[in-house]
Amino acid sequence: MSKNILVVSTRKKAALFIKETLHYVIGDDINIIVYYFTMDNEPYLLKQLKRPLDVIVASGEVSYERISHYNHHVKTFIAMRDVSEPEYFDKVFLIPKGKRVLVANETEKGTYETIQALESLGITHLTYVPYWLNCDVDYSDIDIAISPGMLDICPPEIKEKIDIGMRQLAISFFIELLTHLAFDLNLLEKYLYKQKQLLISTYQKLSVEYLRAERLKDSLQTIINELDEAIIGVNQQHRITEFNKTAERLLHLRKEQVLHRTLQDVFKTKEPIGTFLSKHNNIVLLQDKQIFINFVSTTSDNISGGIYILREVKKLQESEEHVRRILYKKNYAYSARYHFEEIVARNSEMMSIIQNAQFLSKADSTILITGESGTGKEVLAQSIHNASPRRNQPFIAVNFAAMNDNLIESELFGYEEGAFTGAKKTGKKGLFELAHNGTIFLDEIGDSSLWVQSRLLRVLEEKEIMRLGDTKIIPVDVRVIVATNKNLLSLIKDGKFREDLYYRLNVFKVHIPPLRERKEDIQPLIRAIMRNYQFEKTFSEQAEQLVMAYHWPGNIRELRNMVEYVAVKTQGDTIDLTDLPYDLLHSKNISSEIAFRTDEITKLLLQSFDPFVIRFVLRIASENLHAPTKIGRSRIKLLLAGHDITISDSNLKTLLKYLSEYGLVSIGKTKQGMVITPAGETFLAKF
Numbered sequence: 001m002s003k004n005i006l007v008v009s010t011r012k013k014a015a016l017f018i019k020e021t022l023h024y025v026i027g028d029d030i031n032i033i034v035y036y037f038t039m040d041n042e043p044y045l046l047k048q049l050k051r052p053l054d055v056i057v058a059s060g061e062v063s064y065e066r067i068s069h070y071n072h073h074v075k076t077f078i079a080m081r082d083v084s085e086p087e088y089f090d091k092v093f094l095i096p097k098g099k100r101v102l103v104a105n106e107t108e109k110g111t112y113e114t115i116q117a118l119e120s121l122g123i124t125h126l127t128y129v130p131y132w133l134n135c136d137v138d139y140s141d142i143d144i145a146i147s148p149g150m151l152d153i154c155p156p157e158i159k160e161k162i163d164i165g166m167r168q169l170a171i172s173f174f175i176e177l178l179t180h181l182a183f184d185l186n187l188l189e190k191y192l193y194k195q196k197q198l199l200i201s202t203y204q205k206l207s208v209e210y211l212r213a214e215r216l217k218d219s220l221q222t223i224i225n226e227l228d229e230a231i232i233g234v235n236q237q238h239r240i241t242e243f244n245k246t247a248e249r250l251l252h253l254r255k256e257q258v259l260h261r262t263l264q265d266v267f268k269t270k271e272p273i274g275t276f277l278s279k280h281n282n283i284v285l286l287q288d289k290q291i292f293i294n295f296v297s298t299t300s301d302n303i304s305g306g307i308y309i310l311r312e313v314k315k316l317q318e319s320e321e322h323v324r325r326i327l328y329k330k331n332y333a334y335s336a337r338y339h340f341e342e343i344v345a346r347n348s349e350m351m352s353i354i355q356n357a358q359f360l361s362k363a364d365s366t367i368l369i370t371g372e373s374g375t376g377k378e379v380l381a382q383s384i385h386n387a388s389p390r391r392n393q394p395f396i397a398v399n400f401a402a403m404n405d406n407l408i409e410s411e412l413f414g415y416e417e418g419a420f421t422g423a424k425k426t427g428k429k430g431l432f433e434l435a436h437n438g439t440i441f442l443d444e445i446g447d448s449s450l451w452v453q454s455r456l457l458r459v460l461e462e463k464e465i466m467r468l469g470d471t472k473i474i475p476v477d478v479r480v481i482v483a484t485n486k487n488l489l490s491l492i493k494d495g496k497f498r499e500d501l502y503y504r505l506n507v508f509k510v511h512i513p514p515l516r517e518r519k520e521d522i523q524p525l526i527r528a529i530m531r532n533y534q535f536e537k538t539f540s541e542q543a544e545q546l547v548m549a550y551h552w553p554g555n556i557r558e559l560r561n562m563v564e565y566v567a568v569k570t571q572g573d574t575i576d577l578t579d580l581p582y583d584l585l586h587s588k589n590i591s592s593e594i595a596f597r598t599d600e601i602t603k604l605l606l607q608s609f610d611p612f613v614i615r616f617v618l619r620i621a622s623e624n625l626h627a628p629t630k631i632g633r634s635r636i637k638l639l640l641a642g643h644d645i646t647i648s649d650s651n652l653k654t655l656l657k658y659l660s661e662y663g664l665v666s667i668g669k670t671k672q673g674m675v676i677t678p679a680g681e682t683f684l685a686k687f
């Protein structure tokens with residue numbers, strides 16, 4: 001007589017899996033009834049329990065518990081589980097080493113069994129966090145869960161869920177079951193063979209996957225570490241999962257210190273993490289360095305999160321310069337970016353210079369642009385080219401200060417095959433040839449050697465060149481714009497610049513005044529730079545005064561760097577005096593500008609304060625400037641008491657506020673204390 005078996009489970013899938021396996025082992029000589037509790041059909045279950053059952057098989061502890069609540073006397077077995085099918089493990093192997101993953105099962109016991117099964121298979125590169133129904137586990141930093149066929153119980157917040165498949169029924173379970181049902185144990189032979197095969201292929205697969213994953217990981221890690229860019233990988237919760245060697249160097253942090261922590265926690269960004277992260281493709285201030293940050297989302301099959309690519313602005317600028325130089329050397333044309341419309345100018349002299357240059361752009365004559373470094377000489381030269389009939393032809397910039405004098409001749413004029421040792425077989429076109437029909441911009445011409453100057457003179461006069469080692473004359477049609485921040489007349493006097501070349505170049509001369517002589521341009525320039533970097537910050541009145549008073553030796557280049565720096569450094573929307581760079585805040589040149597206000601400030605201060613107290617406080621601010629420990633308000637009060645002067649805290653606070661507002665002292669936002677400014681020093685000397 002065939003045996004009656006009732007299979008109970010909390011899930012349909014598991015119940016059917018057990019039924020199928022029982023038939024596979026025992027054959028069709030059994031009658032299997034399946035009940036899964038989600039059927040919610042108790043009368044049906046009760047009816048089945050009244051039938052003459054030989055055995056009940058529960059798929060796990062939960063269903064075992066539930067079925068035992070019904071009053072029955074049928075022997076009940078729990079279907080013990082073993083390994084899963086190997087194909088389910090691929091994804092598990094691709095999870096990076098050391099990652100915390102949630103292992104989900106219905107019961108605590110089932111969860112630990114799953115973990116044990118995974119570990120016994122050698123999948124030990126992960127940190128398993130056990131999770132079962134109604135457990136109290138913190139999974140906030142976990143973004144991957146694995147489960148043997150029970151993905152539905154995993155917390156919904158976890159996006160990546162890997163099903164490692166139904167585990168096979170254990171041999172030990174079958175031995176007990178078959179013995180109980182008085183079946184021949186030989187029935188197990190086929191199943192044993194299948195299990196053995198499964199085990200072998202699982203191990204084979206695991207070892208291959210393991211090696212492949214390890215190898216892949218090793219080579220990827222090497223590549224990531226070798227990159228010039230700092231790489232910070234984050235998961236969905238913005239916790240750090242990767243931190244390459246460059247990141248360690250750039251941010252002075254070790255990978256072990258930051259792994260699994262959030263960016264906000266590591267970098268102590270004051271802004272909410274969302275704002276910080278939205279700054280990708282932007283410049284942020286991290287560990288006192290200006291860093292260009294880029295974000296790439298890496299949502300793929302089994303990894304979701306992203307990669308931050310960090311580059312130090314300073315290095316980026318250096319490499320840009322480097323690339324530009326390589327491009328010159330490789331004789332690639334470097335096109336002109338600027339146009340007249342982008343030149344910010346409100347100063348009337350600047351405006352007439354631009355007007356004049358616009359007019360000159362239509363002609364073909366040589367132009368000499370003079371002006372201090374960073375005043376915008378190259379910007380003007382590019383704009384002239386872009387407004388000229390040559391705009392669609394090359395614009396080639398040559399910086400004499402950046403180029404090696406030995407090479408410059410061959411760079412400018414090119415050479416013929418075999419002209420010198422190391423020369424290319426094919427010969428090489430010079431920059432003049434490459435600029436044919438376009439414009440050549442000879443920057444820092446004051447730095448060129450007398451020999452190069454004589455060669456330049458020839459090109460300008462003859463409009464033709466001769467390659468090194470060649471006798472062939474090549475006519476070139478090139479417009480020449482030269483620039484210098486040196487005084488060419490005094491170079492002539494010193495015998496360092498050819499007078500005839502000077503007169504040849506000085507056909508049209510444009511002198512760009514330094515920024516300090518066109519202060520009306522500062523505000524519009526700041527606004528343009530802010531716009532360019534998508535910053536929406538403004539300077540406080542005091543900070544603006546100082547910016548206006550500063551003498552800007554590096555001109556617009558320095559202004560641009562300063563604006564970038566403070567915009568990144570300042571947390572709020574207003575850039576305050578104390579946010580300004582130290583050099584600017586303490587520049588000697590500011591003092592003379594503010595000096596004229598001494599009388600006015602003195603009058604105002606004396607309306608509310610004792611002259612002795614004012615001088616006393618300024619002296620302390622002056623000593624504070626170089627003192628390692630700054631003197632604060634309470635100490636000032638004590639020192640004044642020694643002179644029989646009592647001052648209330650609020651009065652002293654007001655005095656300091658005034659001194660700071662007049663730009664005489666600068667007061668740190670934190671506990672840096674107050675220090676005198678150059679303006680304050682001038683004021684004190686005159687007070």
Ligand SMILES: Nc1ncnc2c1ncn2[C@@H]1O[C@H](COP(=O)(O)OP(=O)(O)OP(=O)(O)O)[C@@H](O)[C@H]1O
Nearest residue numbers: 342343344372373374375376377378379485556557
């Ligand atoms: N009028 C302007 N409007 C906007 N930006 C400007 C202006 N003038 C200069 N700049 C900016 O200032 C920086 C310096 O300009 P540029 O390289 O043309 O100066 P330069 O006088 O050629 O300097 P150097 O003599 O050191 O080569 C550039 O980044 C440019 O973007």
